[in-house]
Amino acid sequence: MSAASTEPAPRRRKSPLRKLxxxxxxxxxxxxxxxxxxxxxxxxLAWKQDLVAKVEARIHEPAQAAPAEADWPEINFEDHEYRHVAAQGRFRHDLEVQVYALVDAGPDGSGGPGYWVVTPLVMADGATILINRGFVPLDHRSPSSRPEGQVDGLVTVTGLLRMPEDSSMFTPENEPAKDSWFSRDPLAIAGAKGMLRTAPFLIDADATPNPGGLPVGGLTRIAFPNRHLEYALTWYGLAATLLAVFAAYAWGRLRRG
Known part of the structure; x- marks a missing residue:
C-alpha cells in the first residue's frame, strides 16, 4: 500500500484588489x-462675511442709547458687538484701571506699548458701564500725570459697544489683587473694584478729544481675521493629495500583481 500524501494543499492567493x-x-x-x-x-467664511457686513453697517449708524440694565442679559457678540451707542453719567476716576495694550497708532502716530484707560461711568439710575476712554503711553499710566483728563460732572460718551476681550495663549492673566490688567473683562474689573450693577460690556470711546489730550480715544481696531477660504483650500488640497497618493500606491500594487 502506498502511504497517504501529507503535503498541504496549496493556499489560494488573495487578489490584489482584496489586499487594497x-x-x-x-x-x-x-x-x-x-x-x-x-x-x-x-x-x-459665509458667516464671517455676513458678520463683517453687519459691523460695517453698525459703526456708521447714528448712536443709539446704550442697552438698559434690563436688557443686559440678552447682550451678545453677534448681535451687539461694535454697535454705535451713547451713555450719559459721571466718571468714577477713583476706580479707574489701566489695561496694558499694544496699539498700531499711538498719540504721536508711532504706536507702541501703553495702556487703555478704563473708567466706570455711573448713570442716573445707579447702573455702571465701563468706558474705555482711550490710550495713554507708558509714562502716562498714572492719573496724576494727566490731571486735565480727569473730567468732572455730567458727561455724554459716544463710542462702540464692545464685548469682553478674549485672552489668547500669549496674553498674561489678569491680576486683580495687584491691579494689573491685560484683557478688558468688565465683570472681573467690577468685582475687583467692588462695583455692583455693572454692564457685561464696555464702550470704546470715540475720537472726541479729552482735555489735556489724554487719553486718546477712537483707536478701536475693527478687524476680523478671515482666513477661512485659505483653510478650506488647504483641507480640500490635502483631500486631493490623499487620493492621488493612494491612486499611485494602488496602481503600483496592481501592476505587481
Missing part, C-alpha cells in the same frame, strides 16, 4: 473627514 481593501477604507474615511473640514471652513 483595508487601505482603501482608511483612505475613504480620511478623505471624508478632510472634505468635511473644508466644507465647514466655507460655512465659516
Amino acid at each position: 481593501l483595508p487601505a482603501a477604507l482608511v483612505v475613504l474615511v480620511a478623505f471624508g473627514i478632510l472634505v468635511g473640514l473644508g466644507t465647514w471652513q466655507l460655512e465659516r
